[in-house]
Amino acid sequence: MAPEERADAARLLWGFERRFLAARALRSFPWQSLEEKLRDSSGSELLLDILQKTVKHPLCVKHPPSVKYSRSFLSELIRKHEAVHTEPLDELYQALAEVLTAEEPTHCHRSYLLPSGDSVTLCESTAIVSHGTTGLVTWNAALYLAEWAVENPAVFTHRTALELGSGAGLTGLAICKTCRPRAYVFSDCHSRVLEQLRGNVLLNGFSLEPSIDAWAQHPGPHTPEAERPRVAVAQLDWDTVTAPQLAAFQPDVILAADVLYGPETVLSLVGVLRKLSTCRKDQRAPDAYVAFTIRNPETCQLFTTELGRAGIPWEEVPRHNQKLFPYEEHSEMAILKLTL
Numbered sequence: 001m002a003p004e005e006r007a008d009a010a011r012l013l014w015g016f017e018r019r020f021l022a023a024r025a026l027r028s029f030p031w032q033s034l035e036e037k038l039r040d041s042s043g044s045e046l047l048l049d050i051l052q053k054t055v056k057h058p059l060c061v062k063h064p065p066s067v068k069y070s071r072s073f074l075s076e077l078i079r080k081h082e083a084v085h086t087e088p089l090d091e092l093y094q095a096l097a098e099v100l101t102a103e104e105p106t107h108c109h110r111s112y113l114l115p116s117g118d119s120v121t122l123c124e125s126t127a128i129v130s131h132g133t134t135g136l137v138t139w140n141a142a143l144y145l146a147e148w149a150v151e152n153p154a155v156f157t158h159r160t161a162l163e164l165g166s167g168a169g170l171t172g173l174a175i176c177k178t179c180r181p182r183a184y185v186f187s188d189c190h191s192r193v194l195e196q197l198r199g200n201v202l203l204n205g206f207s208l209e210p211s212i213d214a215w216a217q218h219p220g221p222h223t224p225e226a227e228r229p230r231v232a233v234a235q236l237d238w239d240t241v242t243a244p245q246l247a248a249f250q251p252d253v254i255l256a257a258d259v260l261y262g263p264e265t266v267l268s269l270v271g272v273l274r275k276l277s278t279c280r281k282d283q284r285a286p287d288a289y290v291a292f293t294i295r296n297p298e299t300c301q302l303f304t305t306e307l308g309r310a311g312i313p314w315e316e317v318p319r320h321n322q323k324l325f326p327y328e329e330h331s332e333m334a335i336l337k338l339t340l
């Protein structure tokens with residue numbers, strides 16, 4: 001294979017790998033490029049490579065995606081192969097037979113590859129909304145914020161981050177694995193979300209502080225040389241948490257992704273940001289970064305209006321170009337930096 005062709009094939013494999021690991025919609029896969037390649041060459045070798053980078057990927061074997069997803073993916077791969085070749089490819093059929101007999105659990109896994117070569121794996125619900133919450137799956141703004149964080153590690157290095165509405169935990173885990181924070185406090189209000197979040201922190205090799213109250217009272221010495229951040233998961237409801245409770249975490253930086261999805265949540269969020277603006281560490285209030293998908297411009301407008309009423313200045317963080325994670329190209333996202 002010529003070097004150019006090899007680079008093309010590697011790009012195609014990477015496209016399949018990162019989308020499959022993150023269980024993205026099948027329509028987002030580079031099927032057309034695959035069809036072209038299958039027509040050009042024998043194709044079987046490429047399909048076997050795709051199989052190894054997806055269904056047979058060590059991360060997927062250890063932490064499988066949903067059975068339905070693997071089944072649909074393999075069926076599509078077989079269709080693509082058979083549209084060009086008359087001989088069936090046994091390996092694809094064997095892989096399909098294995099998933100046809102598997103049972104569908106209520107949870108599945110998604111993995112995200114980091115530029116460091118490491119990855120974040122999350123256990124998530126197979127439904128977008130379940131148990132009355134949106135927090136059991138990863139949303140695009142979490143990926144967008146994680147991407148920005150990975151490109152801007154200095155914002156987090158040796159600092160304490162407090163995340164609001166962490167959901168499944170993608171943003172924080174990517175930061176803990178790549179940005180060397182001193183401590184990271186994940187938080188949410190929903191008990192199922194918190195249970196899954198704790199599981200995801202452990203799944204990614206971090207240990208949890210046993211008691212958030214004890215930790216907040218004794219945040220520990222500053223150890224910039226420590227490689228692993230201290231990690232805690234806190235039950236924190238924006239409507240009921242008090243300013244002293246927030247101050248006890250001693251945050252340097254606040255994060256929140258995809259938490260603007262209706263007037264009520266906007267008002268609650270601005271309420272907690274107002275409380276956070278009274279927290280002082282070394283005379284400084286924490287910086288805050290809020291990432292969101294612009295679904296309804298009126299909701300975004302309400303957010304900035306309420307920030308103005310609360311006396312919280314904000315600026316939009318310039319868009320970053322490097323796309324590390326697979327999310328829909330067309331979804332418009334933004335990050336606001338707030339000066340609390």
Ligand SMILES: C[S@@+](CC[C@H](N)C(=O)[O-])C[C@H]1O[C@@H](n2cnc3c(N)ncnc32)[C@H](O)[C@@H]1O
Nearest residue numbers: 134135138139142165166167189237238257258
């Ligand atoms: C759409 S999910 C986003 C989860 C995650 N940040 C992401 O982007 O994947 C919104 C999260 O905010 C949490 N949330 C909503 N209202 C909250 C409140 N008043 N206090 C704390 N968390 C809240 C929900 O439980 C849910 O986990």
